[in-house]
Amino acid sequence: MSAEPLAAAFIARRPEAFEQVYTRNAVELVSVARYILGDAAAAEDCVHDALLRVWRTPQSYRPERGSLRAFLIACVRNEALSQRRSVARRQERERKVTEGAPLEFVDEPMLDRSDAERVRAALGQLPVEQRLTIELAYYGGRTQREIAAQLGVPLGTIKSRAALALKKLGQLGDAEDK
Amino acid sequence: MNQHLGDDAELYALGSLESEERDAVDAHLAVCAECSQRVGAAEETVARLASVVPHIEPSPELGTRIRAAAATLRSESSSLKRFVVSSSGMRRSAKHVAREQARRALLPVWAAVAASLVLIVALGAALVQSGRLKDQLQADDLALVHVVYGHFQHAPLTRRIPSALAAAKVLYANDGSWLYVVVDRPAGDLHLVERVQGTDRDAGTLARRGSVATLFVRAAGRPAAISLRAAGNIVASAQLTYRQ
Numbered sequence: 001m002s003a004e005p006l007a008a009a010f011i012a013r014r015p016e017a018f019e020q021v022y023t024r025n026a027v028e029l030v031s032v033a034r035y036i037l038g039d040a041a042a043a044e045d046c047v048h049d050a051l052l053r054v055w056r057t058p059q060s061y062r063p064e065r066g067s068l069r070a071f072l073i074a075c076v077r078n079e080a081l082s083q084r085r086s087v088a089r090r091q092e093r094e095r096k097v098t099e100g101a102p103l104e105f106v107d108e109p110m111l112d113r114s115d116a117e118r119v120r121a122a123l124g125q126l127p128v129e130q131r132l133t134i135e136l137a138y139y140g141g142r143t144q145r146e147i148a149a150q151l152g153v154p155l156g157t158i159k160s161r162a163a164l165a166l167k168k169l170g171q172l173g174d175a176e177d178k
Numbered sequence: 179m180n181q182h183l184g185d186d187a188e189l190y191a192l193g194s195l196e197s198e199e200r201d202a203v204d205a206h207l208a209v210c211a212e213c214s215q216r217v218g219a220a221e222e223t224v225a226r227l228a229s230v231v232p233h234i235e236p237s238p239e240l241g242t243r244i245r246a247a248a249a250t251l252r253s254e255s256s257s258l259k260r261f262v263v264s265s266s267g268m269r270r271s272a273k274h275v276a277r278e279q280a281r282r283a284l285l286p287v288w289a290a291v292a293a294s295l296v297l298i299v300a301l302g303a304a305l306v307q308s309g310r311l312k313d314q315l316q317a318d319d320l321a322l323v324h325v326v327y328g329h330f331q332h333a334p335l336t337r338r339i340p341s342a343l344a345a346a347k348v349l350y351a352n353d354g355s356w357l358y359v360v361v362d363r364p365a366g367d368l369h370l371v372e373r374v375q376g377t378d379r380d381a382g383t384l385a386r387r388g389s390v391a392t393l394f395v396r397a398a399g400r401p402a403a404i405s406l407r408a409a410g411n412i413v414a415s416a417q418l419t420y421r422q
Contacts (some may be wrong), residue, residue, distance in 0.1 A: 137189070
Protein backbone atom coordinates (compact mmCIF):
# COMPACT_ATOMS: atom_id res chain seq x y z
CA MET A 1 0.00 0.00 0.00
CA SER A 2 1.46 3.38 -0.97
CA ALA A 3 1.69 6.28 1.45
CA GLU A 4 -1.59 8.13 0.83
CA PRO A 5 -3.99 5.15 0.85
CA LEU A 6 -2.13 3.85 3.87
CA ALA A 7 -2.64 7.13 5.70
CA ALA A 8 -6.34 7.08 4.81
CA ALA A 9 -6.67 3.51 6.05
CA PHE A 10 -4.84 4.46 9.24
CA ILE A 11 -7.25 7.33 9.89
CA ALA A 12 -10.10 4.87 9.36
CA ARG A 13 -8.47 2.69 12.07
CA ARG A 14 -8.12 -0.38 9.90
CA PRO A 15 -5.96 -2.92 11.74
CA GLU A 16 -3.88 -3.84 8.70
CA ALA A 17 -2.99 -0.16 8.28
CA PHE A 18 -1.75 0.06 11.84
CA GLU A 19 0.38 -3.02 11.23
CA GLN A 20 1.92 -1.54 8.08
CA VAL A 21 2.52 1.85 9.65
CA TYR A 22 4.25 0.25 12.61
CA THR A 23 6.35 -2.08 10.47
CA ARG A 24 7.49 0.71 8.15
CA ASN A 25 8.34 3.25 10.81
CA ALA A 26 9.28 1.35 13.96
CA VAL A 27 13.06 1.55 13.48
CA GLU A 28 13.02 5.26 12.78
CA LEU A 29 10.61 6.08 15.58
CA VAL A 30 12.49 4.08 18.20
CA SER A 31 15.78 5.52 17.00
CA VAL A 32 14.53 9.09 17.29
CA ALA A 33 13.18 8.44 20.78
CA ARG A 34 16.34 6.74 21.95
CA TYR A 35 18.49 9.58 20.69
CA ILE A 36 16.52 11.97 22.88
CA LEU A 37 16.05 9.74 25.91
CA GLY A 38 19.34 7.87 25.79
CA ASP A 39 17.75 4.61 26.85
CA ALA A 40 16.32 1.87 24.63
CA ALA A 41 13.63 0.70 27.05
CA ALA A 42 12.42 4.24 27.70
CA ALA A 43 12.42 4.87 23.95
CA GLU A 44 10.20 1.86 23.32
CA ASP A 45 7.77 2.99 26.02
CA CYS A 46 7.75 6.42 24.42
CA VAL A 47 6.94 5.03 20.95
CA HIS A 48 4.28 2.79 22.46
CA ASP A 49 2.55 5.74 24.15
CA ALA A 50 2.84 8.11 21.20
CA LEU A 51 1.60 5.63 18.58
CA LEU A 52 -1.37 4.56 20.66
CA ARG A 53 -2.30 8.18 21.31
CA VAL A 54 -2.45 8.77 17.56
CA TRP A 55 -4.30 5.50 17.01
CA ARG A 56 -6.86 6.51 19.65
CA THR A 57 -7.46 9.92 18.05
CA PRO A 58 -6.59 9.51 14.37
CA GLN A 59 -8.36 12.79 13.56
CA SER A 60 -5.35 14.54 15.07
CA TYR A 61 -3.61 13.78 11.76
CA ARG A 62 -4.89 15.61 8.70
CA PRO A 63 -3.65 14.56 5.24
CA GLU A 64 -3.10 18.17 4.15
CA ARG A 65 -0.48 18.43 6.87
CA GLY A 66 1.92 16.16 5.00
CA SER A 67 3.09 12.59 5.28
CA LEU A 68 1.95 10.35 8.10
CA ARG A 69 5.60 9.35 8.64
CA ALA A 70 6.70 12.92 9.35
CA PHE A 71 3.70 13.41 11.62
CA LEU A 72 4.51 10.28 13.61
CA ILE A 73 8.16 11.28 13.96
CA ALA A 74 7.00 14.66 15.28
CA CYS A 75 4.65 12.96 17.75
CA VAL A 76 7.36 10.64 19.04
CA ARG A 77 9.88 13.48 19.30
CA ASN A 78 7.45 15.58 21.27
CA GLU A 79 6.62 12.71 23.60
CA ALA A 80 10.31 12.03 24.16
CA LEU A 81 11.17 15.70 24.62
CA SER A 82 8.38 16.10 27.16
CA GLN A 83 9.71 13.17 29.14
CA ARG A 84 13.27 14.35 28.88
CA ARG A 85 12.48 17.86 29.98
CA SER A 86 10.86 16.53 33.10
CA VAL A 87 13.76 14.41 34.33
CA ALA A 88 17.11 15.24 35.78
CA ARG A 89 19.14 13.12 33.41
CA ARG A 90 19.07 15.86 30.80
CA GLN A 91 21.91 17.56 32.68
CA GLU A 92 24.76 15.72 31.03
CA ARG A 93 23.56 16.33 27.51
CA GLU A 94 22.80 19.99 28.29
CA ARG A 95 26.26 20.54 29.68
CA LYS A 96 27.71 19.30 26.43
CA VAL A 97 25.63 21.71 24.37
CA THR A 98 26.10 24.61 26.79
CA GLU A 99 29.83 24.39 26.48
CA GLY A 100 29.59 24.60 22.73
CA ALA A 101 31.19 21.22 22.17
CA PRO A 102 30.63 19.80 18.70
CA LEU A 103 27.74 17.42 18.46
CA GLU A 104 28.79 13.82 18.29
CA PHE A 105 27.22 11.70 15.59
CA VAL A 106 27.73 8.07 16.37
CA ASP A 107 28.18 5.77 13.42
CA GLU A 108 26.46 2.46 13.92
CA PRO A 109 25.78 -0.36 11.49
CA MET A 110 22.15 0.63 10.90
CA LEU A 111 23.00 4.23 10.11
CA ASP A 112 22.43 5.28 6.52
CA ARG A 113 25.65 7.20 5.94
CA SER A 114 24.56 8.75 2.64
CA ASP A 115 21.47 10.30 4.21
CA ALA A 116 23.45 11.46 7.18
CA GLU A 117 26.08 13.03 4.97
CA ARG A 118 23.43 14.86 2.98
CA VAL A 119 21.93 16.28 6.15
CA ARG A 120 25.31 17.31 7.48
CA ALA A 121 26.16 18.97 4.18
CA ALA A 122 22.85 20.81 4.18
CA LEU A 123 23.40 21.98 7.74
CA GLY A 124 26.85 23.15 6.71
CA GLN A 125 25.36 25.47 4.12
CA LEU A 126 23.37 27.38 6.72
CA PRO A 127 24.70 30.58 8.28
CA VAL A 128 26.37 29.76 11.60
CA GLU A 129 23.67 31.35 13.78
CA GLN A 130 20.91 29.45 11.98
CA ARG A 131 22.79 26.17 12.16
CA LEU A 132 23.38 26.66 15.86
CA THR A 133 19.69 27.35 16.41
CA ILE A 134 18.71 24.15 14.61
CA GLU A 135 21.32 22.09 16.44
CA LEU A 136 20.22 23.38 19.82
CA ALA A 137 16.55 22.85 18.96
CA TYR A 138 16.70 19.50 17.21
CA TYR A 139 19.76 17.73 18.55
CA GLY A 140 19.88 19.56 21.88
CA GLY A 141 16.14 19.33 22.50
CA ARG A 142 16.00 22.94 23.74
CA THR A 143 12.93 25.13 23.87
CA GLN A 144 12.92 28.45 22.08
CA ARG A 145 13.29 30.33 25.36
CA GLU A 146 16.23 28.21 26.44
CA ILE A 147 17.93 28.83 23.11
CA ALA A 148 17.30 32.57 23.32
CA ALA A 149 18.71 32.70 26.86
CA GLN A 150 21.71 30.62 25.96
CA LEU A 151 22.60 32.64 22.87
CA GLY A 152 21.64 35.97 24.47
CA VAL A 153 19.33 37.07 21.68
CA PRO A 154 15.65 38.07 21.68
CA LEU A 155 13.02 35.35 21.40
CA GLY A 156 11.81 36.79 18.10
CA THR A 157 15.26 36.35 16.65
CA ILE A 158 15.22 32.66 17.52
CA LYS A 159 11.80 32.28 15.93
CA SER A 160 12.92 33.85 12.67
CA ARG A 161 16.25 31.97 12.61
CA ALA A 162 14.51 28.63 13.10
CA ALA A 163 11.93 29.40 10.43
CA LEU A 164 14.53 30.54 7.91
CA ALA A 165 16.80 27.59 8.63
CA LEU A 166 14.08 24.97 8.22
CA LYS A 167 12.86 26.55 5.00
CA LYS A 168 16.38 26.50 3.59
CA LEU A 169 16.91 22.91 4.67
CA GLY A 170 13.61 21.99 3.06
CA GLN A 171 14.62 23.63 -0.19
CA LEU A 172 18.00 21.89 -0.15
CA GLY A 173 16.33 18.55 0.45
CA ASP A 174 13.82 19.12 -2.33
CA ALA A 175 16.61 20.01 -4.77
CA GLU A 176 18.51 16.82 -3.96
CA ASP A 177 15.41 14.68 -4.33
CA LYS A 178 14.95 15.91 -7.92
CA MET B 179 -5.33 31.24 18.94
CA ASN B 180 -7.17 32.67 15.97
CA GLN B 181 -4.29 34.26 14.07
CA HIS B 182 -1.90 32.25 11.93
CA LEU B 183 1.11 30.64 13.52
CA GLY B 184 3.87 32.57 11.78
CA ASP B 185 7.35 31.39 12.73
CA ASP B 186 5.94 29.29 15.56
CA ALA B 187 5.08 26.72 12.87
CA GLU B 188 8.76 25.79 12.48
CA LEU B 189 9.45 25.90 16.23
CA TYR B 190 6.46 23.63 16.75
CA ALA B 191 7.85 21.16 14.23
CA LEU B 192 11.23 21.28 15.97
CA GLY B 193 9.61 20.52 19.32
CA SER B 194 10.88 23.81 20.77
CA LEU B 195 7.61 25.18 22.13
CA GLU B 196 6.54 24.83 25.74
CA SER B 197 3.60 22.50 26.37
CA GLU B 198 1.10 25.36 26.77
CA GLU B 199 2.28 26.86 23.50
CA ARG B 200 1.97 23.47 21.82
CA ASP B 201 -1.61 23.11 23.03
CA ALA B 202 -2.49 26.47 21.52
CA VAL B 203 -0.90 25.49 18.22
CA ASP B 204 -2.71 22.15 18.21
CA ALA B 205 -6.02 23.95 18.67
CA HIS B 206 -5.25 26.27 15.78
CA LEU B 207 -4.12 23.43 13.51
CA ALA B 208 -7.46 21.72 14.03
CA VAL B 209 -9.19 24.56 12.21
CA CYS B 210 -6.55 26.00 9.85
CA ALA B 211 -5.52 24.11 6.71
CA GLU B 212 -3.00 26.80 5.73
CA CYS B 213 -1.01 26.49 8.93
CA SER B 214 -1.36 22.70 8.84
CA GLN B 215 0.41 22.72 5.50
CA ARG B 216 3.17 24.99 6.80
CA VAL B 217 3.68 22.81 9.87
CA GLY B 218 3.58 19.71 7.69
CA ALA B 219 6.32 21.06 5.42
CA ALA B 220 8.45 21.86 8.47
CA GLU B 221 7.82 18.40 9.90
CA GLU B 222 8.99 16.81 6.64
CA THR B 223 12.26 18.71 6.96
CA VAL B 224 12.61 17.81 10.62
CA ALA B 225 12.02 14.15 9.70
CA ARG B 226 15.04 14.40 7.36
CA LEU B 227 17.18 15.52 10.27
CA ALA B 228 16.42 12.18 11.88
CA SER B 229 18.63 10.45 9.31
CA VAL B 230 21.76 11.39 11.25
CA VAL B 231 20.42 9.69 14.36
CA PRO B 232 21.94 6.25 14.93
CA HIS B 233 19.36 3.63 14.07
CA ILE B 234 18.43 0.80 16.38
CA GLU B 235 16.09 -2.14 15.92
CA PRO B 236 13.13 -2.21 18.29
CA SER B 237 12.71 -5.34 20.35
CA PRO B 238 10.13 -7.93 19.21
CA GLU B 239 8.36 -7.34 22.52
CA LEU B 240 7.52 -3.76 21.52
CA GLY B 241 5.74 -5.01 18.41
CA THR B 242 3.77 -7.51 20.44
CA ARG B 243 2.81 -4.95 23.09
CA ILE B 244 1.83 -2.25 20.69
CA ARG B 245 -0.24 -4.49 18.41
CA ALA B 246 -2.13 -5.95 21.34
CA ALA B 247 -2.84 -2.52 22.79
CA ALA B 248 -4.02 -1.16 19.43
CA ALA B 249 -6.35 -4.11 18.92
CA THR B 250 -7.73 -3.69 22.43
CA LEU B 251 -8.37 0.02 21.97
CA ARG B 252 -10.19 -0.61 18.72
CA SER B 253 -12.53 -3.10 20.27
CA GLU B 254 -12.84 -1.64 23.75
CA SER B 255 -16.52 -0.83 23.45
CA SER B 256 -17.52 -4.16 21.98
CA SER B 257 -15.49 -6.10 24.51
CA LEU B 258 -17.18 -4.31 27.38
CA LYS B 259 -20.58 -4.95 25.85
CA ARG B 260 -19.77 -8.64 25.62
CA PHE B 261 -19.14 -8.66 29.35
CA VAL B 262 -22.56 -7.14 29.91
CA VAL B 263 -24.21 -9.92 27.96
CA SER B 264 -22.19 -12.77 29.39
CA SER B 265 -22.13 -11.77 33.05
CA SER B 266 -25.68 -12.57 34.11
CA GLY B 267 -24.76 -12.45 37.77
CA MET B 268 -23.86 -8.79 37.49
CA ARG B 269 -26.76 -7.80 35.30
CA ARG B 270 -29.21 -6.87 38.04
CA SER B 271 -26.96 -4.37 39.83
CA ALA B 272 -25.84 -2.82 36.56
CA LYS B 273 -29.42 -2.35 35.43
CA HIS B 274 -30.18 -0.76 38.77
CA VAL B 275 -27.35 1.72 38.27
CA ALA B 276 -28.53 2.51 34.78
CA ARG B 277 -32.13 3.03 35.91
CA GLU B 278 -31.04 5.36 38.68
CA GLN B 279 -28.80 7.38 36.39
CA ALA B 280 -31.50 7.61 33.73
CA ARG B 281 -34.16 8.62 36.22
CA ARG B 282 -32.05 11.43 37.63
CA ALA B 283 -30.38 12.80 34.57
CA LEU B 284 -31.60 11.83 31.16
CA LEU B 285 -34.46 12.60 28.82
CA PRO B 286 -36.36 9.63 27.42
CA VAL B 287 -35.37 9.97 23.78
CA TRP B 288 -31.71 9.23 24.29
CA ALA B 289 -31.75 7.94 27.85
CA ALA B 290 -31.23 4.40 26.70
CA VAL B 291 -28.02 5.28 24.94
CA ALA B 292 -26.53 7.22 27.84
CA ALA B 293 -27.77 4.67 30.33
CA SER B 294 -26.22 1.88 28.34
CA LEU B 295 -22.85 3.60 28.66
CA VAL B 296 -23.32 3.88 32.40
CA LEU B 297 -24.42 0.26 32.58
CA ILE B 298 -21.44 -0.94 30.61
CA VAL B 299 -19.01 1.14 32.58
CA ALA B 300 -20.53 0.38 35.94
CA LEU B 301 -20.41 -3.31 35.22
CA GLY B 302 -16.87 -3.01 33.97
CA ALA B 303 -15.84 -1.18 37.12
CA ALA B 304 -17.45 -3.79 39.31
CA LEU B 305 -15.59 -6.50 37.48
CA VAL B 306 -12.36 -4.57 37.76
CA GLN B 307 -12.83 -4.23 41.47
CA SER B 308 -13.38 -7.96 41.72
CA GLY B 309 -10.18 -8.56 39.80
CA ARG B 310 -11.83 -10.57 37.05
CA LEU B 311 -11.24 -8.04 34.34
CA LYS B 312 -7.73 -6.95 35.11
CA ASP B 313 -6.06 -9.59 33.01
CA GLN B 314 -8.30 -8.93 30.05
CA LEU B 315 -8.24 -5.20 29.67
CA GLN B 316 -5.25 -3.06 28.93
CA ALA B 317 -4.34 -0.02 30.96
CA ASP B 318 -6.27 2.33 28.71
CA ASP B 319 -9.43 0.33 29.12
CA LEU B 320 -9.05 0.38 32.87
CA ALA B 321 -8.57 4.13 32.76
CA LEU B 322 -11.70 4.52 30.68
CA VAL B 323 -13.72 2.39 33.05
CA HIS B 324 -12.53 4.18 36.17
CA VAL B 325 -12.91 7.65 34.73
CA VAL B 326 -16.41 7.15 33.41
CA TYR B 327 -17.51 5.33 36.53
CA GLY B 328 -16.96 8.55 38.49
CA HIS B 329 -19.62 11.20 39.02
CA PHE B 330 -20.64 13.16 35.98
CA GLN B 331 -22.73 16.16 35.04
CA HIS B 332 -25.00 16.61 32.08
CA ALA B 333 -26.55 19.33 29.95
CA PRO B 334 -28.87 19.49 26.95
CA LEU B 335 -27.63 21.10 23.77
CA THR B 336 -29.71 23.97 22.42
CA ARG B 337 -30.62 23.40 18.82
CA ARG B 338 -29.81 26.25 16.47
CA ILE B 339 -30.81 24.41 13.31
CA PRO B 340 -33.71 22.14 14.33
CA SER B 341 -33.70 20.15 11.12
CA ALA B 342 -30.13 18.97 11.80
CA LEU B 343 -31.00 16.78 14.78
CA ALA B 344 -33.89 15.81 17.03
CA ALA B 345 -32.15 16.25 20.39
CA ALA B 346 -28.68 16.15 21.91
CA LYS B 347 -27.13 15.94 25.32
CA VAL B 348 -23.67 15.89 26.82
CA LEU B 349 -22.42 13.97 29.85
CA TYR B 350 -19.12 15.26 31.24
CA ALA B 351 -16.72 14.83 34.10
CA ASN B 352 -16.54 17.66 36.60
CA ASP B 353 -12.75 17.73 36.32
CA GLY B 354 -12.99 18.13 32.57
CA SER B 355 -11.21 14.86 31.87
CA TRP B 356 -13.84 13.46 29.50
CA LEU B 357 -17.16 14.17 27.88
CA TYR B 358 -19.69 12.07 26.01
CA VAL B 359 -22.10 13.52 23.47
CA VAL B 360 -25.27 11.74 22.39
CA VAL B 361 -27.34 13.00 19.46
CA ASP B 362 -30.74 11.63 18.55
CA ARG B 363 -31.57 11.34 14.87
CA PRO B 364 -28.84 13.48 13.29
CA ALA B 365 -29.51 14.50 9.69
CA GLY B 366 -25.89 14.03 8.65
CA ASP B 367 -22.30 13.95 9.83
CA LEU B 368 -21.61 16.09 12.89
CA HIS B 369 -18.35 17.45 14.28
CA LEU B 370 -17.89 18.26 17.92
CA VAL B 371 -16.02 21.45 18.74
CA GLU B 372 -15.06 22.23 22.32
CA ARG B 373 -14.01 25.62 23.63
CA VAL B 374 -11.23 25.51 26.21
CA GLN B 375 -9.79 28.74 27.57
CA GLY B 376 -11.30 30.73 24.74
CA THR B 377 -9.96 28.47 22.02
CA ASP B 378 -12.10 26.28 19.80
CA ARG B 379 -10.82 22.77 19.26
CA ASP B 380 -12.17 20.15 16.86
CA ALA B 381 -12.78 17.09 19.05
CA GLY B 382 -13.77 14.74 16.25
CA THR B 383 -16.66 13.36 14.25
CA LEU B 384 -19.59 11.66 15.90
CA ALA B 385 -20.05 7.99 15.07
CA ARG B 386 -23.50 6.91 13.89
CA ARG B 387 -25.04 3.97 15.70
CA GLY B 388 -28.54 3.30 14.46
CA SER B 389 -30.69 6.36 15.07
CA VAL B 390 -28.19 8.05 17.36
CA ALA B 391 -24.67 9.43 16.97
CA THR B 392 -22.18 9.52 19.81
CA LEU B 393 -18.67 10.65 20.60
CA PHE B 394 -16.55 10.02 23.68
CA VAL B 395 -13.70 12.50 24.15
CA ARG B 396 -10.88 12.49 26.65
CA ALA B 397 -10.09 16.13 27.36
CA ALA B 398 -7.18 17.85 29.05
CA GLY B 399 -9.16 20.75 30.49
CA ARG B 400 -12.64 21.94 31.34
CA PRO B 401 -14.44 22.99 28.16
CA ALA B 402 -16.54 26.08 28.78
CA ALA B 403 -18.80 25.27 25.87
CA ILE B 404 -19.31 22.75 23.13
CA SER B 405 -20.97 22.93 19.76
CA LEU B 406 -22.02 20.50 17.10
CA ARG B 407 -21.25 21.52 13.56
CA ALA B 408 -22.42 20.32 10.18
CA ALA B 409 -20.63 21.62 7.10
CA GLY B 410 -19.06 24.32 9.26
CA ASN B 411 -22.37 25.57 10.66
CA ILE B 412 -23.22 25.37 14.35
CA VAL B 413 -26.36 23.24 14.64
CA ALA B 414 -26.46 22.91 18.45
CA SER B 415 -24.47 24.14 21.42
CA ALA B 416 -24.27 24.06 25.20
CA GLN B 417 -22.51 25.94 27.97
CA LEU B 418 -20.87 23.63 30.50
CA THR B 419 -20.79 24.50 34.18
CA TYR B 420 -18.74 22.82 36.88
CA ARG B 421 -19.09 22.31 40.60
CA GLN B 422 -16.40 23.93 42.69
